[in-house]
Ligand SMILES: CC(=O)N[C@H]1[C@@H](OP(=O)(O)OP(=O)(O)OC[C@H]2O[C@@H](n3ccc(=O)[nH]c3=O)[C@H](O)[C@@H]2O)O[C@H](CO)[C@@H](O)[C@@H]1O[C@H](C)C(=O)N[C@@H](C)C(=O)N[C@H](CCC(=O)O)C(=O)O
């Protein structure tokens with residue numbers, strides 16, 4: 001690609017530099033190699049423009065910068081944009097070129113990972129070459145990789161999408177986090193359809209108000225999906241209506257799913273311990289489905305996923321039948337094992353209030369004894385959620401064990417103390433391994449243990465060091481010890 005190929009996105013004026021070959025694009029000066037375009041972004045910590053001289057010294061051929069950026073004497077063209085993050089995303093898409101033909105994205109506070117992996121499974125069952133990209137990583141035919149970000153930065157994202165397309169993937173589902181949407185990480189993705197699950201308290205350290213948080217999510221419908229594209233919206237959430245309004249105003253084809261949904265209507269649901277039977281109406285026909293997953297919320301996620309699959313060409317009957325074969329995303333109400341007396345132990349990724357509320361409520365109907373929960377809250381993240389989660393745990397569980405979950409740069413005992421202000425009577429055990437042992441050790445027949453907050457994670461971050469830690473492994477070890 002030549003620099004002049006970016007002319008639709010950026011003011012590439014000088015003909016001489018326009019002929020230069022672009023060897024790569026990055027927003028990190030440390031990754032610049034000769035021939036790269038460097039995007040100088042203003043971030044939470046620093047202004048990328050401060051690193052432009054370094055990028056130029058490493059051989060950058062142009063810098064993408066804000067309109068008001070001050071760029072004296074860099075010796076390379078400065079391409080100014082009113083929205084440098086968007087320009088970077090569009091440039092990365094142009095540079096890497098190929099993407100799977102059918103891309104869909106799902107946003108919402110909870111359920112994104114589940115929906116993305118469900119859509120992949122439904123497509124795959126319908127015979128498509130399908131992939132999913134999100135919090136738990138990348139899964140595609142012959143490829144499974146552990147992830148880090150929910151929505152990768154645009155440079156990594158477009159490199160990945162090009163690789164997937166080259167490997168023959170035609171259908172790809174991805175998660176659109178509010179950070180990702182706000183930071184324009186998805187702006188270069190050619191989306192065929194989008195979806196919304198729900199909205200609750202999250203990332204209040206990043207978004208000033210919940211309205212601002214909702215607005216960031218609405219970029220998916222307002223700015224990213226082409227007019228007329230299907231927008232699959234879960235209908236039974238408090239934020240469903242404002243979302244439907246935003247999607248309709250943006251000229252999208254709104255398709256609601258859920259009890260109040262009209263595209264897929266949930267008529268009836270009967271919960272069993274590890275599965276649920278649902279009657280779903282689609283195009284005037286009632287389908288009875290046995291969903292092999294625990295948790296009320298999984299029905300909602302399955303409906304959103306089916307809505308996306310149908311909206312991208314899977315016949316409704318096939319999509320709904322495929323729900324009978326769904327496997328949950330790793331670490332989402334994941335049954336790891338049971339004690340000798342039959343008390344189940346689940347690992348779940350609930351690390352925000354509504355998720356914790358949902359998961360604890362979901363297991364109550366099948367618990368004849370006590371619901372025991374082990375959880376903590378992450379450091380360097382929204383502090384406001386700590387007492388809220390303490391209150392929810394105290395209200396919905398019989399035994400609450402408060403422990404550590406990635407304290408990062410904070411003092412772990414202070415995080416626990418903030419949770420404990422609203423969790424009187426809770427047991428405090430900082431060491432997560434000990435906390436899990438304690439939880440497992442106290443289980444009697446009829447009890448249920450939920451180890452919440454880390455789900456698929458494989459590390460515990462203390463300070464800047466991430467130690468290997470897996471709730472799955474710890475639960476398995478504790479159960480094995482008990483059996484000895
Ligand atoms: C808070 C946040 O979202 N930060 C993201 C943001 O960083 P930033 O712009 O604030 O970075 P900064 O440190 O101020 O630096 C500004 C710029 O200078 C550049 N720089 C910096 C140093 C240097 O030597 N040279 C250089 O060029 C940086 O690369 C950056 O472009 O933009 C970066 C580039 O896209 C992201 O990598 C980074 O994500 C960090 C890694 C992160 O942890 N993000 C998390 C919070 C996140 O995005 N999570 C969401 C949601 C998860 C969920 O739903 O729960 C996700 O999608 O994963």
Ligand SMILES: Nc1ncnc2c1ncn2[C@@H]1O[C@H](COP(=O)(O)OP(=O)(O)OP(=O)(O)O)[C@@H](O)[C@H]1O
Nearest residue numbers: 109110111112113114135297332349350355358359
């Ligand atoms: N539809 C839903 N409604 C409420 N809670 C849910 C829903 N789906 C999942 N959860 C809860 O949220 C947790 C995370 O689910 P999932 O990973 O699918 O969501 P996510 O939106 O991708 O979350 P994150 O933004 O943290 O990656 C689950 O472990 C469960 O506790």
Ligand SMILES: N[C@H](CCC[C@H](N)C(=O)O)C(=O)O
Nearest residue numbers: 351377378381405406453454
């Ligand atoms: N993507 C989320 C995951 C949080 C998971 C929880 N284990 C924590 O560390 O708070 C975040 O980084 O805020």
Ligand SMILES: [Mg+2]
Nearest residue numbers: 112113135150
């Ligand atoms: Mg996720």
